[in-house]
Amino acid sequence: MEEQSRYDAKLTRILRAAAAVFAEKGYHRATIRDISAATGVSLSGLYYYVRSKDELLYLIQRQCFETILESLDSELCDVTDPERRLGLLIGNHLRFFASNMSEMKVLSHEADALSGDYAKEITDQKREYSATVSDLLGALAPQARSVDLRRATFSLFGMMNWIYTWYRPDRDGPVNVLATEMTHLFLRGFAPGVQDGGSRYTNLR
Amino acid sequence: MEEQSRYDAKLTRILRAAAAVFAEKGYHRATIRDISAATGVSLSGLYYYVRSKDELLYLIQRQCFETILESLDSELCDVTDPERRLGLLIGNHLRFFASNMSEMKVLSHEADALSGDYAKEITDQKREYSATVSDLLGALAPQARSVDLRRATFSLFGMMNWIYTWYRPDRDGPVNVLATEMTHLFLRGFAPGVQDGGSRYTNLR
Amino acid sequence: MEEQSRYDAKLTRILRAAAAVFAEKGYHRATIRDISAATGVSLSGLYYYVRSKDELLYLIQRQCFETILESLDSELCDVTDPERRLGLLIGNHLRFFASNMSEMKVLSHEADALSGDYAKEITDQKREYSATVSDLLGALAPQARSVDLRRATFSLFGMMNWIYTWYRPDRDGPVNVLATEMTHLFLRGFAPGVQDGGSRYTNLR
Amino acid sequence: MEEQSRYDAKLTRILRAAAAVFAEKGYHRATIRDISAATGVSLSGLYYYVRSKDELLYLIQRQCFETILESLDSELCDVTDPERRLGLLIGNHLRFFASNMSEMKVLSHEADALSGDYAKEITDQKREYSATVSDLLGALAPQARSVDLRRATFSLFGMMNWIYTWYRPDRDGPVNVLATEMTHLFLRGFAPGVQDGGSRYTNLR
DNA sequence: AATGAATGAGGGTTCATTCAT
DNA sequence: CATGAATGAACCCTCATTCAT
Structure with missing residues (x-):
């Protein structure tokens, strides 16, 4: 048991470091060295901990998804109001993103780097997550067609995932504010919301 | 004259093909071969046409920006209403994106692959474009602080640029519809707009 | 300890082989293959032993100098007579040359092939060696101006270093004879020395 | 005729420039570009003027030899005293060297770069020149064995050819002084000559 | 459980040379 | 005469991966 947990701890440390390296240089330019x-x-x-560079990437991405989906479940489980559910989802996504910038950048940016079975597994998780979002949006707009939902879902993901290219807490404010604002932007639109909506939604999280 | 234009034509062809290759495999995995x-x-x-792999990427990205900024200028020049201007910008961006998927994927995805002077020049153009968008949003919400504008600007870019990961015209409908919808989403928010906004904005383009 | 010495031994073997290849084909025509x-x-x-082709050349040249300067020190340390000192220097130089033909050809011929810091370090050692010779000649001719010493020093080096272009022990006799003769040539001149000088200097070494 | 001479003039210019380039970068590192x-x-x-890079080198080296051997002939033809003949030879060699530094560096340094028939032809000329020197030395020391002459000949060549590595007129004085000094060094040896010999031999040339 | 040593398979780039015009 | 355009053959170097220890 001791053995196992020590092994796991070291693997975790390796994954963390690898994620940082991948995030900084990009998967392909980063070397095992x-x-x-x-x-x-x-x-x-x-290579005692990991079969290949590929697997390293896979493990990082898988762990990201596991964590994000788990914490999402625990946040949404006892909330039914669609708008609040969406707010919680965005908050969960962005908060995880902000506290695991490296891993999330890798997840967002290196989607195509995986191949074979690894790729398939991650793609499946991604699809599952997308479906969750799409369903949630469906609950908000029952009359929307699936094409509309698809477009809206990915628009939302775009807004959220793109932050790895620009967001820096010290300059752009805390994540929670960002989450509140994005939620409002998505639900009510840009301009008007700045005036009154800000207060209405601060309690989302 | 003939000479020059033939040379240019071939370089253009090379850039096009290179963009396709970069888009498919990613810059680093793609080989000059x-x-x-x-x-x-x-x-x-x-190497008669291009000094290095780096320069290839640079030229692709530069041309993207030049084209996109040029056509944007010609679209916006005689429109003053902020909302219409935003609609035109989104339309311009997405239309160019959709008809130059490879190039735009490369532009969106390989931002960090460039280095040195090449990187600086592209970064500058990117900043210029961002500033344009930010100004435009500022006109829509005069009371917004610069942090707010920044967050909104990049949220919008996220929505738009992310499409390289999911958008396929045959499945997701024509770009113009996408543009209309995104404009509405950004200005009025998701749910309500689905009901009435659709018609209101179809004439944006 | 074992490890280190085995590594060093292999590096030495590599340097030896590389010197032979460089000597035969010249640095630039020789390939890493x-x-x-x-x-x-x-x-x-x-590349486990050497960072680059450049470094290979550098290491060869540096080792040459280290060895030659070390053995020179040990030869000259307890001799004060300037003529004998010169004889010993010439003997040392030529003997090392003859038993490390490849390395010395590389050292003599590929002076310009090095670049950057490598070049500087070797140049410095070269300068040190030249200074030693110049000082020694200064002791022989106290009234000589520094220009004279410079010309004489490089004339002597020319005589000695040029042998990589022609000297073959089987045809041109043992090094010691060559050394004796060159010493005499340098100190007494050509023609007269052939008659009597030969015997006078054979005991130099 | 006009044509021919214009062709020759241009070829000469090309050879000159090529020699300079070869001298600066070395034959192999220099590119046709x-x-x-x-x-x-x-x-x-x-390639209208020259069949290959090889031929370029060959032509440079051949012309060097032709010129040097020609002018040597005209200098030696009416002098019989062996010492004076040697002085003239050294003067001729060094003067040509000093006024054609690039070409002579190429000749001295790139001896092995040639291959095939080109190499053979140059080698032959080199042998002829060596034989001249050797004969001349033989006349100075009639009792010397051919091994002795060989060693002395190449020692002299070493002194003379090596100057491409160090001689700069502005710092090391005019060639004629150098020639006088080398002649004296070769005939009488280093130290004593500095005192009295200097004057005795200044009239050698 | 861990590592030093080693390697095969490329990858970007260069360069002498050619050929149609 | 002269050149722009093009190419095959290398060349140096890198890197993920392995294996004996």
Whole structure:
């Protein structure tokens, strides 16, 4: 047991470091040597924990999704109001994003880097997550066609995922404010909301 | 004259093919040999037109920006209403995106792949474009603080740029519809707009 | 300890083989593949021992100088007579040359092939060695101006270094004879020395 | 005739420029493009005057030898005193060297770069020149064995040819002084000559 | 459980040379 | 005569991965 948990702890550390390296240089430009240097584990030593560079990426992405979907479940489970549910989802997404910038950048940016079974598994999780969002939006606009929902879903994901390219807490304010604002933007639109909506939605989270 | 235009034509063809290759495999996984195969030009022959793989990427990105900014200017020049201006901008962006998917994917996805002077020049153009959008949003919401504008600007860009990950005209409908919808989503928000906004904005373009 | 010495031994073997290849084909025409073939180490394996082709050349040249300067020190340390000191220097130089023909050809011939910091370091060592010779000549001719010493120093180096272009022990006799003769030539001149000088200087070494 | 002479003039110009480029960068590192840039002739244009890079080197080296051997003949033809003949030879060699530094550096340094028939022809000329020197030394020391002459000959060549590595007229004085000094060094040796010999030999040339 | 040593398979780039015009 | 355009053959170097220890 001890053994196992020590192994897991080290693997976790490796994944963290790898995510940081991938985030900084991009998956393909990052080398296993970079990760070796970042972790302090020898080049060949890494292969005791991980089968390949591919798997490293896969594990990072999988863990991201697991965590995000888990915490989402626990947030949504006892809320029924669609608008509040959406607010919680956006908050959950952005908060996780902000506290795991490296991992999320990797998840957003390196979607195509995976191949084979790894890719399929991650794609499936992604689809599941999308479906959750789409259903949620469906509840908000029961009359919307599935094409409309699809477009809206991915518009929302675009808004949220794109933050890895620009968001920096020190300059752009805390995540919660961002989440509140994005929620409002998505539900009520840009201009008018700035005036009155701001207060209406601060209690979303 | 003939000479020059033939040279330019071939360079254009090379850039097009290269963009396709970069879009499919990603900049780093794509090899100059791939581009050689895609263009029918020999490996070394490419270097008659381009100094390096880096420059290839730079030229693709620069041309994207030039075209997009130019056509934007000609669309906005005689329109003053802020809402209509925004609609035109979104339409311009998405239409160019949809008809140059490869190039725009490269532009959106490979922002960090450039280095040195190339990177700086593209970054500058990107900043200019962002400023245009930010100003436009400022006209829509005169009381908004610059942080708010910044967040809104990049939220909008997120919505628009993310489409390279999901949008396919055959499945998701024509760009103009997408543009109309996104404009509405951004200005009035999701749910309500589905009911009435659709018609109100179809004449934006 | 074992590890380190085995590593060093292999590096030494590589440097030896590389020197032979560089000597035969010249630095620029020699390829890393040639060296790989000559050593039996795989192409990429070489890069475990050496950072670049440049460094290979640098290491060869540096080791040459280190050895030659060290053995010179130990030869000259307890000799004060200027003529004998010169004889010992010439003997040391030529003997090392003859038993490390490849390395010395590389050192003599590929002076300009190095660049950057590598070049500077080797140039410095070269300057140090020249200064030693110049000082020694200064002791022989106290009234000589520095220009004279400079010309004489490089004339002597010319005589000595040029041998990589023609000297072959089997045809041109043992190095010691060559050294004795060059010493005499340099100190007493050509023609007269042939008659009597030969015997006078054979005991120099 | 006009045609021919214009052709020759241009070829000469090309050889001059090429020699400069080869001297600066070394034969192998110099590119035909460098020569194209240095001459102002287009890359393919050069091939109208020259069959290959090899031939370029060959022509440079051949012309060097022709000139040097010709002028040597005209200097030696009516002098019989062996010492004076040697002085004239050294003067001729060094003077030509100093006024054609690039060409002579190429001749001295790139001896091995030639291959096939080109190499053979140059080698032959080199042998002829060596034989001249050797004969001349033989006349100075009739009792010397051929091994002795060989060693002395190449020692002299070493002194003379090596100057491409160090000699700069502004710092090291005019060639004629250098020639006088080298002649004296070779005939009488270093130290004593500095005192009295200097004057005795200044009239050698 | 961990690593030093080694390698095969490319990857970007260069360069002498050619050929149609 | 001269050149713009094009190419095949290398070349140096990198990197994910393995394996003996």
